[in-house]
Amino acid sequence: MCQILKATTETSKNGNISLVIYFDIAEGDFKGYYKQDYKEQVATPEKPKKWRGVYRVWLPIPDEYGTENYKKATKKYKAFITCVVKSNEGFxxxxxxxxxxxxxxxxxxxxxxxxxxxxSGFTVKAYFPRTVHSIRNGDFTVPETKYLHPVTYGQPQTQPSDLPQFNWGNTTINEPHAQTDNDGLPTILTDINDDEGLPF
Known part of the structure; x- marks a missing residue:
């Protein structure tokens, strides 16, 4: 389960617009993972710094209305917004x-x-959204690893054993909605809400 820290729109060089979601992990063994990762990057100034907890949704292009690309973009956008709405009671x-x-x-x-x-190596990226309730109850399927050079015969090469495994499928909580405070904001997070030192 994750918390959205910032949401903004960006325009690519070819004019396409995307909804960019900056997030961090909110529960489990990897809570605050991306904030800690960024702090470690700051500690090594010779390397470029990048917030890695990012999910991008390409928005429908009006000029493509009625095309398959427009329908796919609309479907993905609606799916993301629906997951957020259903995960936050009253929103x-x-x-x-x-x-x-x-x-x-x-x-x-x-x-x-x-x-x-x-x-070369492996990284872990947000692939598609789900409601908080679905994640907490393990109602999802983890997609297969994406290899740059899949092996035609035999098994693909093995991932490093220390690669973080983001799997909260064993956590079961019966509450269908996140707990909220008097302002309707999630109260499950405290420490990662401190945005001191973050790039946004």
């Missing part, structure tokens, strides 16, 4: 992305292989 999306900050949402993660400047 109604007003089509202002800033209203998503502080809200809870579930993400299913996928392992992906990467290569860069002669180095």
């Amino acid at each position: 109604a999306f007003n089509f202002q992305e800033t209203s998503l900050a502080g809200k809870l949402v579930g993400f299913v993660f996928r392992e992906e292989e990467w290569e860069w400047e002669g180095k």
Whole structure:
């Protein structure tokens, strides 16, 4: 389960607009993982710094109305917003992305292989959204690892044994909604709400 720290829109070089969600993990063994990761990056100034808890939703392009691309983009956008609304009791999306900050949402993660400047490894990225209730009750399927060079015969290469495994499927909580305070904001998080030193 994750908390949205910031939501904004970005325009790509070719003019496409995406909803960009900056988040951190809110529960379990990896709570606050991305904040800690960023702090470790800051401690090594010779390396570029990047907040890695990011989920991007490409928005429908009006000029493509009626096409398959438009339908797919609309479906993904609605799916994400629906997951946020159902995960936060009393929340109604007003089509202002800033209203998503502080809200809870579930993400299913996928392992992906990467290569860069002669180095390679694996990373874990948010792949698709789910409600908090679904994540807490294990009602999701973890997608297969994405390899850059799948092996045609035999098994793909083995991932490093120390790769974080984001799997909360064994956690069962009967509450269908996140607990909220008097302002309707999630109260499950305390320490990661302190945004001192964050890049946004």
